[in-house]
Amino acid sequence: MASISEIPDIVIGRLPIYLRALTQLIQQGQEITSSHELGQRLGISSAQIRKDLSHFGEFGKQGTGYQISHLQAQLKQILQVNREWPLVVVGAGDLGRAIAHYGGFVERGFRVVGLFDNDPAKIGTGAPDLKVKDIAEITDFVRERNIKIAMIAVPAEHAQAVCDTLVKAGVRAILNYAPITLTVPEGVHVQYIDPVTHLQRMTYYLD
Amino acid sequence: MASISEIPDIVIGRLPIYLRALTQLIQQGQEITSSHELGQRLGISSAQIRKDLSHFGEFGKQGTGYQISHLQAQLKQILQVNREWPLVVVGAGDLGRAIAHYGGFVERGFRVVGLFDNDPAKIGTGAPDLKVKDIAEITDFVRERNIKIAMIAVPAEHAQAVCDTLVKAGVRAILNYAPITLTVPEGVHVQYIDPVTHLQRMTYYLD
DNA sequence: TAGATTGTTAATCGATTAACAATC
DNA sequence: TAGATTGTTAATCGATTAACAATC
Numbered sequence: 001m002a003s004i005s006e007i008p009d010i011v012i013g014r015l016p017i018y019l020r021a022l023t024q025l026i027q028q029g030q031e032i033t034s035s036h037e038l039g040q041r042l043g044i045s046s047a048q049i050r051k052d053l054s055h056f057g058e059f060g061k062q063g064t065g066y067q068i069s070h071l072q073a074q075l076k077q078i079l080q081v082n083r084e085w086p087l088v089v090v091g092a093g094d095l096g097r098a099i100a101h102y103g104g105f106v107e108r109g110f111r112v113v114g115l116f117d118n119d120p121a122k123i124g125t126g127a128p129d130l131k132v133k134d135i136a137e138i139t140d141f142v143r144e145r146n147i148k149i150a151m152i153a154v155p156a157e158h159a160q161a162v163c164d165t166l167v168k169a170g171v172r173a174i175l176n177y178a179p180i181t182l183t184v185p186e187g188v189h190v191q192y193i194d195p196v197t198h199l200q201r202m203t204y205y206l207d
Numbered sequence: 208m209a210s211i212s213e214i215p216d217i218v219i220g221r222l223p224i225y226l227r228a229l230t231q232l233i234q235q236g237q238e239i240t241s242s243h244e245l246g247q248r249l250g251i252s253s254a255q256i257r258k259d260l261s262h263f264g265e266f267g268k269q270g271t272g273y274q275i276s277h278l279q280a281q282l283k284q285i286l287q288v289n290r291e292w293p294l295v296v297v298g299a300g301d302l303g304r305a306i307a308h309y310g311g312f313v314e315r316g317f318r319v320v321g322l323f324d325n326d327p328a329k330i331g332t333g334a335p336d337l338k339v340k341d342i343a344e345i346t347d348f349v350r351e352r353n354i355k356i357a358m359i360a361v362p363a364e365h366a367q368a369v370c371d372t373l374v375k376a377g378v379r380a381i382l383n384y385a386p387i388t389l390t391v392p393e394g395v396h397v398q399y400i401d402p403v404t405h406l407q408r409m410t411y412y413l414d
Numbered sequence: 415t416a417g418a419t420t421g422t423t424a425a426t427c428g429a430t431t432a433a434c435a436a437t438c
Numbered sequence: 439t440a441g442a443t444t445g446t447t448a449a450t451c452g453a454t455t456a457a458c459a460a461t462c
Binding site for chain 1: 441442443444445446
């Protein structure tokens with residue numbers, strides 16, 4: 001088991017995939033799995049799964065495999081999603097509202113606690129428990145609640161400014177839905193969701 | 208310039224990122240760039256960018272760099288997005304509707320031409336030009352129009368069945384928003400968008 | 415010309431896989 | 439026990455980077 005600082009980011013990136021697959025197996029009523037079965041489902045070699053897990057400890061039993069609930073609990077702990085992270089969504093357009101009201105976050109470790117926009121026509125509207133707030137209030141909101149995670153769903157031309165504001169307020173992890181690369185200081189993590197880049201990656205292979 | 212069949216998928220995956228950055232530079236009024244500048248913006252080494260591009264030809268000029276509009280046109284051609292791909296969205300919940308009405312597809316090579324759901328309460332509703340259609344009609348719809356691309360935004364438990372239907376109808380590229388890994392035959396491409404996996408990848412690094 | 419940047423080669427670096435002893 | 443599967447090592451494979459001749 002290597003020291004934590006040496007674990008490659010590409011390995012960290014696969015852990016949520018493993019976690020998701022384990023949750024699915026549990027829902028199907030299964031209690032035990034193997035690196036082979038998991039690999040087949042995910043299109044990953046069994047050796048890679050065992051190697052990835054070995055960075056963090058020993059979670060299986062020779063001859064048997066892995067108790068799914070146990071491995072799931074371990075992965076949640078490693079990824080720090082055995083708690084609930086509050087997060088804010090910036091941008092209350094179609095996409096921002098859809099994200100903010102998505103029901104699948106809570107069971108996987110996240111809760112949307114604020115939805116912000118700069119459009120006066122939108123501020124105050126929406127579900128009673130998640131009314132759109134004025135973007136001007138976001139710094140205080142994030143600071144007071146010690147929020148570390150945000151999702152950006154504003155037009156591309158405003159994304160960098162929103163990002164800067166969030167970082168200044170203390171946000172350390174950003175999921176960016178705007179189709180631009182953000183510049184952030186060291187220690188701030190950014191992930192990107194741009195459906196078009198995924199589509200373009202596939203059209204290359206189409207006839 | 209290597210033969211096309213040898214080009215690593217990881218290289219293909221970076222081309223849409225380059226294309227997106229070039230488009231942004233053009234919008235900012237810039238006409239020439241270099242591998243160094245592009246790399247700085249994207250957090251990628253200049254050597255990697257030059258190496259990636261060299262798989263497809265020579266697009267730059269020594270001492271000068273790249274004419275952005277030319278490189279952009281070349282990348283569009285390589286990725287086959289110098290045309291407009293029709294696609295269907297399956298699932299007319301909050302997320303599916305938000306995706307279907309997203310305005311950013313057309314300028315990047317895609318057009319949503321159909322939105323489907325199995326809920327009678329939803330069928331027939333929505334914008335006049337993109338009314339929700341009955342999922343029962345999707346096979347004919349896809350076949351008749353020779354549609355090759357689909358986005359899946361249905362609950363996880365229905366995603367695999369929808370996927371099977373789409374593939375049988377002729378779809379060859381699927382962007383899946385449901386949080387499960389899909390099983391598809393050889394020759395069918397799948398990309399995944401699951402915001403939670405991205406978030407979980409970042410929480411690992413948070414204090 | 416002098417300075418800059420490409421395209422490409424070779425070296426380095428890191429990730430994946432094969433194989434197997436350990437052991438349940 | 440016999441069969442199965444883990445965790446780990448070493449080998450392989452592939453991707454990234456450094457360096458530089460070519461040349462605009």
